[in-house]
Amino acid sequence: MEKRINVTRSLLPPFEEYIEEIRPMWESHWLTNMGEKHQKLERELSKYFQVPNVSLMSNGHMALELSLQALGLKPGGQVITTPFTFASTTHAIVRNNLEPVFCDISPADFTMDTAKLEELVTDKTVAILPVHVYGNICNVEEISRIAAKYGLKVIYDAAHAFGETYRGVGIGNFGDASMFSFHATKVFHTIEGGAVCYGDADFGLKLYRLKNFGIRNEEVVDGVGANAKMNEFQAAMGLCNLRHVEKEIEKRRQVAEYYRERLHGVDGLRLNLRQEGVTSNYAYFPIIVEKEKFGVSRDEVCQKLREHGVYARKYFYPLTNGFACYKGRFDAGMTPIAWKISQQVLTLPLYGELGEPELSQICSIILGLKK
Numbered sequence: 001m002e003k004r005i006n007v008t009r010s011l012l013p014p015f016e017e018y019i020e021e022i023r024p025m026w027e028s029h030w031l032t033n034m035g036e037k038h039q040k041l042e043r044e045l046s047k048y049f050q051v052p053n054v055s056l057m058s059n060g061h062m063a064l065e066l067s068l069q070a071l072g073l074k075p076g077g078q079v080i081t082t083p084f085t086f087a088s089t090t091h092a093i094v095r096n097n098l099e100p101v102f103c104d105i106s107p108a109d110f111t112m113d114t115a116k117l118e119e120l121v122t123d124k125t126v127a128i129l130p131v132h133v134y135g136n137i138c139n140v141e142e143i144s145r146i147a148a149k150y151g152l153k154v155i156y157d158a159a160h161a162f163g164e165t166y167r168g169v170g171i172g173n174f175g176d177a178s179m180f181s182f183h184a185t186k187v188f189h190t191i192e193g194g195a196v197c198y199g200d201a202d203f204g205l206k207l208y209r210l211k212n213f214g215i216r217n218e219e220v221v222d223g224v225g226a227n228a229k230m231n232e233f234q235a236a237m238g239l240c241n242l243r244h245v246e247k248e249i250e251k252r253r254q255v256a257e258y259y260r261e262r263l264h265g266v267d268g269l270r271l272n273l274r275q276e277g278v279t280s281n282y283a284y285f286p287i288i289v290e291k292e293k294f295g296v297s298r299d300e301v302c303q304k305l306r307e308h309g310v311y312a313r314k315y316f317y318p319l320t321n322g323f324a325c326y327k328g329r330f331d332a333g334m335t336p337i338a339w340k341i342s343q344q345v346l347t348l349p350l351y352g353e354l355g356e357p358e359l360s361q362i363c364s365i366i367l368g369l370k371k
């Protein structure tokens with residue numbers, strides 16, 4: 001049995017570094033409730049992201065759910081989004097008593113196809129929630145234009161886009177808010193965690209209260225909030241990981257380049273495109289397996305890799321509008337490009353420490369299947 005290779009491996013700082021970071025808590029006994037580490041990480045991330053404000057959350061999902069709530073959208077309003085994403089994006093809309101309307105994706109970069117966006121706007125539309133899938137940046141100019149034309153709010157699911165810039169601008173600056181995930185499987189993590197980047201101070205205040213039960217002050221609770229506070233141990237992990245993330249991204253770049261070199265130009269295998277003007281964080285390495293040309297299907301490639309202990313992921317499959325919990329409510333057939341890509345996509349293992357012998361083995365297994 002060969003060593004198991006997962007799709008990712010969580011980055012960890014040197015053990016001693018983390019211990020030093022949490023040591024002061026044994027003096028202060030301050031473990032959560034927006035303590036020193038929480039505040040420091042917010043400051044450091046707003047510098048790193050080049051954004052005016054960052055609000056830390058217990059996880060990315062709560063960051064998204066509470067951002068939608070803080071915008072005060074009309075209940076029952078429609079939110080245009082895409083189904084080629086993680087469960088969180090669609091669930092956050094539904095759990096806010098809003099109605100997702102699914103726009104198809106671009107086959108080139110898997111983000112919202114803005115040529116199909118405007119026709120979905122109705123008098124019930126209140127917001128657009130696009131996803132920077134795999135760190136591929138959405139057509140932010142066109143989304144802003146359409147949002148301005150119809151007076152819609154825009155929240156980006158930027159869970160995959162940590163630290164990226166578009167034409168020199170931090171990606172968290174687009175739209176009314178952008179949500180980032182700092183889950184353990186992400187390029188940068190705080191074990192569990194997330195953040196919202198935003199510009200408007202009123203929105204920030206609402207968000208701050210909503211992540212702490214809607215408490216305004218000791219005697220007044222005037223919001224129906226949740227508990228989404230990032231605790232001090234999480235923030236300490238973030239402070240440590242932030243010191244190492246640049247190095248990790250550079251190592252990931254080298255892994256991605258290795259894949260590109262070995263897998264490009266193979267009939268029936270399509271690699272993620274490089275987007276002009278975007279500094280990539282190399283979060284994922286998706287490949288599209290076109291059975292008609294490659295000779296075997298995505299599922300067969302995935303299965304063969306598993307037989308060798310390589311756990312690539314069918315990410316994203318199934319589409320969120322095909323989930324069992326939404327049966328009878330949405331129809332995955334309405335987004336045919338997303339449906340097709342979800343049948344063909346496979347995300348290959350990618351993390352800084354993935355060595356050349358493993359990479360070579362993964363590529364050889366895939367190329368050996370070509371018919």
Ligand SMILES: Cc1ncc(COP(=O)(O)O)c(C=O)c1O
Pocket residue numbers: 059060061062085086088089131157159160180181182183193194
């Ligand atoms: C596209 C997308 N949106 C939202 C989330 C939710 O983030 P979290 O897992 O931090 O709650 C994730 C993460 O896993 C994601 O990949």
